[in-house]
Amino acid sequence: MASGSNSTLWRDLRDAVSGAERDFTREPLKRAILLLAVPMVLEMCMESLFGIVNIFWVARLGPDAVAGVGLTESMLTILYSVALGVSMATTAMIARRTGEQNSEGASIAAVQAILLGLLLSLVVGVPGVIHARDLLRLMGAEPGVVEHGAAYTAILLGTSPSIMLLFLMNAIFRGAGDAAIAMRVLWAANLLNMALDPCLIYGLGPFPELGVAGAAVATSISRSFGVCLQLAVFFRARGRVTVARRHLRVDFGILRRLSRISATGMLQFLIAHASWVGLVRVIAASGSAALAGYTIALRIIIFSILPSWGLANAAATLVGQNLGARHPERAEESVWKCGFYNMLFLGLIGAVFIVVPGPLIRLFSTEPTVVRYGADCLRVMSYGYVFYAYGMVMVQAFNGAGDTVTPTIINLGCYWCLQIPLAWLLAVHWQLGAHGAFWAVPLAESVLAVTGVLVFRRGSWKKQKI
Numbered sequence: 001m002a003s004g005s006n007s008t009l010w011r012d013l014r015d016a017v018s019g020a021e022r023d024f025t026r027e028p029l030k031r032a033i034l035l036l037a038v039p040m041v042l043e044m045c046m047e048s049l050f051g052i053v054n055i056f057w058v059a060r061l062g063p064d065a066v067a068g069v070g071l072t073e074s075m076l077t078i079l080y081s082v083a084l085g086v087s088m089a090t091t092a093m094i095a096r097r098t099g100e101q102n103s104e105g106a107s108i109a110a111v112q113a114i115l116l117g118l119l120l121s122l123v124v125g126v127p128g129v130i131h132a133r134d135l136l137r138l139m140g141a142e143p144g145v146v147e148h149g150a151a152y153t154a155i156l157l158g159t160s161p162s163i164m165l166l167f168l169m170n171a172i173f174r175g176a177g178d179a180a181i182a183m184r185v186l187w188a189a190n191l192l193n194m195a196l197d198p199c200l201i202y203g204l205g206p207f208p209e210l211g212v213a214g215a216a217v218a219t220s221i222s223r224s225f226g227v228c229l230q231l232a233v234f235f236r237a238r239g240r241v242t243v244a245r246r247h248l249r250v251d252f253g254i255l256r257r258l259s260r261i262s263a264t265g266m267l268q269f270l271i272a273h274a275s276w277v278g279l280v281r282v283i284a285a286s287g288s289a290a291l292a293g294y295t296i297a298l299r300i301i302i303f304s305i306l307p308s309w310g311l312a313n314a315a316a317t318l319v320g321q322n323l324g325a326r327h328p329e330r331a332e333e334s335v336w337k338c339g340f341y342n343m344l345f346l347g348l349i350g351a352v353f354i355v356v357p358g359p360l361i362r363l364f365s366t367e368p369t370v371v372r373y374g375a376d377c378l379r380v381m382s383y384g385y386v387f388y389a390y391g392m393v394m395v396q397a398f399n400g401a402g403d404t405v406t407p408t409i410i411n412l413g414c415y416w417c418l419q420i421p422l423a424w425l426l427a428v429h430w431q432l433g434a435h436g437a438f439w440a441v442p443l444a445e446s447v448l449a450v451t452g453v454l455v456f457r458r459g460s461w462k463k464q465k466i
Contacts, residue, residue, distance in 0.1 A: 001321045021240070024177050024318060025099055026327040026459040029334055033314050039179040040064065041310030042172065050223075054215045057197045061148070068149020071139045071157055076163070077273050079124050083164050083356050085266030085404070087171035088118055089258055091313075092320050092465050093400040094175030094241060099324020103240075110172045110234070112254045114165065121161060121164035128157020136425055148212055150189065155216035162223040169230040175316055176240040181233055189226030202378065207270035258464060261404050268399075268408040275415035279437060282423045286373075293373025296364045296435065297357075301381060304349050311342045312392040316400030319461075323401060328462040334399040335456065336352035342389035350385030377438045384442025387449040394452030402466035410451055419444035 009318035024032045058065050090113040097106035129134065132154035156163075196218035203209025210217060213349070230349045234243040283294050315338035322331035353360070361374035395407040419440050426436025 022177065024326055025321050025330070025348035029318075029330070029337055032318060033334065033338055036174075036177065036179055036314035036317055036336075037307075037310045039183040041307045043179065043183040043186050044309055045188050046183065047451065048386075049190045050219055053190070053194055053197055054219060055425040057201050058212055058215050061201070064142075064148045066143065067145045068136065068152055068212060069147070069215070071136055071141055072149060072153045075128075075135060075139065075153070076156065076260040078270070079121070079157075079160055079163060080167075081265050081269040082120055082124070083167035083267045083271055084121065085264075086113065086258075086262040087167050087263035087402060088265040088268075088316075088399040089113075089402070090168060090171040091316055092173050092261065093254075093258060095177075095317050095320025095400060096402065096466055097322040098176050098240065098320035099327075105243075106176065106241050107243055108251055109254055109258070110169075110251070111243060111247045112239050112251055112258055113168055113172065114226075115250065116255060116258055117164040117244075118161055118167040121160040125158050128160065129154050133158065136329050147275065151210075151213035152216040155213060155220055159216075159220040159223070162220060162227050165227045165230070166223050169234070170228070172241055173230075173233075174219060175320060177317060177321065178240045179313075179317075181230075183458065185226045185229050188229060189222045193222035194226055196221060197436070198444055207261070218439075231296075261402055264408045265399065265404040266402055268395075268411055269410045271390055271408065271415055275411075275419060278420045279423055279441070282427050282437045283434050285428065286437075287371040289367065290373045290434035292365065292370045293361065293375075295436070296361055296370070296374045297322040297377035297381065300353075300378060301362055304353070305346065305392075308342050308346055308389060308392055311338050312396040313426075314338060315393050316396040319397050319400035320402070323462065323464075331401075331462070332459070335393060339390045339393040342393055343386050346385040346389040348383040349389075351381035353385075357382075371393045372432055374436055380435070380438040380443050384445045387442065387446040389449075391445055391449035391452055392455050394449065396454060398439070398452075398461055400466075402464045403461045406455060406461070407452070410448060410455070414444050414448040418447060422438050 022032070022035060025037070052251065053067060055066065058069050087442060090109070093109045093113070097103075097109055126296050128172050133146055133150045134152055135157075136149055141149065154169040166185075170185065172386075173179060173182040196216055198204055199207040200210050200218045201212070202212030202214075209212075224229065234241065236242075280291070280294070315335050318334035319331045322328070323332065356370060357375040357378040361371045361378065365374070395410070398404070398407045423440035424445060425430045426439055431438060432439075
């Protein structure tokens with residue numbers, strides 16, 4: 001019996017990575033979640049590699065080069081928020097059309113999403129090329145950082161369309177249940193980036209030595225290569241959503257609906273991202289060691305919850321497709337199952353972090369004060385892991401239904417009306433310092449999760465029209 005179960009599991013994992021075609025509105029829910037979540041987790045890991053590989057090679061050029069990369073990544077957070085907002089709306093719309101078995105509607109919606117993404121990326125890209133130096137100065141960069149980083153900033157911001165389209169077309173694949181293609185596209189793009197980065201930064205072989213700008217060129221070429229692969233899938237009818245010449249037109253009705261859903265989706269992510277900036281400001285008052293410890297702990301936390309975002313994205317796709325197939329009860333059941341599996345996973349990770357936070361922090365720093373603050377941060381924030389599990393699934397469930405307004409309101413209330421004031425109150429007013437600010441995170445996230453569950457149980461998301 002155990003051998004048969006193991007063979008079934010391995011077959012499911014193989015199908016998840018290979019992208020075997022399935023009807024996720026009929027597939028047993030446990031299997032459907034596995035088939036969607038595995039490639040989505042691997043896709044997210046691949047997306048994070050772009051920045052890690054760049055920093056790894058650029059670090060050898062000196063602190064000014066690293067600072068330029070860091071400031072540019074901070075500016076790109078705005079673009080990422082826009083891309084994520086449009087991607088959420090796109091996934092919801094494509095999933096709904098897929099569940100309705102309306103392949104023509106899915107193709108038309110995909111084209112409108114690409115048009116919207118291109119337009120929004122140009123709004124970021126054109127000023128980024130023209131005002132790269134001014135933007136770095138505005139971010140507080142020193143003259144040496146501006147000198148080293150201006151070309152990097154101009155190239156990355158100037159190639160915003162490739163970033164936007166990579167996010168957006170993978171969102172189309174996910175909405176259609178084609179998560180394996182999204183994963184393979186990012187694998188290919190990252191392998192190319194790993195090969196090009198050292199060649200263009202240091203001028204290896206026939207390549208020119210471009211310094212820090214070489215990292216931007218390598219990343220832009222790699223992302224553009226990924227976009228070309230995505231377009232090949234669309235136009236060669238290899239995926240579940242295919243684009244033909246008849247679909248290449250503007251549909252103002254769909255474009256308006258997509259823009260409306262995307263607008264609140266963008267605001268949702270901007271609110272969440274900006275709240276971390278406010279939290280950093282509160283923690284910084286406790287000194288550089290506290291800030292360094294927090295930064296290290298946060299990187300560990302972000303890496304540890306990547307699989308959870310895969311489960312949350314799987315919930316979004318299942319909600320959208322099952323609502324399209326008029327199976328709202330199955331959509332709701334998929335969310336509860338994803339939340340439960342997420343809770344088991346993150347609960348285990350959180351328990352490990354609570355017991356042994358110090359050794360994990362020491363992998364990055366041996367400075368005693370930094371280790372003390374980092375271990376404290378990791379331990380305190382891990383107390384909220386069970387709540388994080390349900391919170392992220394609930395937020396993505398609303399997004400998958402096309403209801404981006406509800407999680408935006410929840411984010412605003414929990415992050416800006418609770419987390420930031422609470423962090424200031426604990427850290428400054430009650431003089432608990434960084435330790436108090438750390439506690440504001442699990443407390444706010446717990447409220448977010450409970451609120452999300454209560455609103456989700458009301459069921460109004462099942463009536464969302466997109």
